[in-house]
Amino acid sequence: MSGEFSLIDKYFAHKQQNRKDVILAQGDDCAIVAPAAGSHIAISTDTLVAGTHFLADANPAQIAHKALASNISDLVAMGASPAWVSMGISLPEIDTAWLERFSNAFFKLADYYGIQLIGGDTTKGPLTITLTVQGTLPEGKALTRMVRSQETGSMSPGNLVMPKQDLM
Numbered sequence: 764m765s766g767e768f769s770l771i772d773k774y775f776a777h778k779q780q781n782r783k784d785v786i787l788a789q790g791d792d793c794a795i796v797a798p799a800a801g802s803h804i805a806i807s808t809d810t811l812v813a814g815t816h817f818l819a820d821a822n823p824a825q826i827a828h829k830a831l832a833s834n835i836s837d838l839v840a841m842g843a844s845p846a847w848v849s850m851g852i853s854l855p856e857i858d859t860a861w862l863e864r865f866s867n868a869f870f871k872l873a874d875y876y877g878i879q880l881i882g883g884d885t886t887k888g889p890l891t892i893t894l895t896v897q898g899t900l901p902e903g904k905a906l907t908r909m910v911r912s913q914e915t916g917s918m919s920p921g922n923l924v925m926p927k928q929d930l931m
Contacts, residue, residue: 782846782879794881796847802899805843809834813890823861824868826892831872834896842906843898845876850883851893 786795798804811830813819838845873880
């Protein structure tokens with residue numbers, strides 16, 4: 764995508780304060796994080812595709828919120844605290860108004876949860892958003908499906924699972 768770095772700088776190099784556990788964020792070939800001793804890192808990736816997961820003409824703020832909130836819920840379901848996110852976004856064209864609304868909503872939710880955008884990629888193509896979220900949890904404390912099933916004694920596929928935090 765022509766001007767990839769200027770697009771990233773304008774819309775996604777948000778002026779978030781660096782988390783103390785972020786050693787290197789955006790701007791290099793990869794990010795570096797340092798989780799606290801005794802912590803594990805939980806990782807989840809979801810892709811949203813226009814026409815499949817949302818209407819192509821949907822409100823960009825709602826798309827951003829859906830993309831990040833669905834990833835946050837994966838971490839919370841496992842008992843992890845959200846920490847970092849990487850974003851891959853494919854755009855059919857550069858629409859500055861769309862990008863402004865998308866990035867503002869994305870960072871509003873990210874800031875609410877203390878999640879730092881630490882990297883990603885942009886390219887030209889059909890509208891597709893892929894987020895990889897990472898969070899931390901104490902060693903041995905992951906709430907896996909097996910653990911949740913054993914704790915509740917009745918959990919099975921199709922049950923309603925409620926997040927332990929407000930998703931805003």
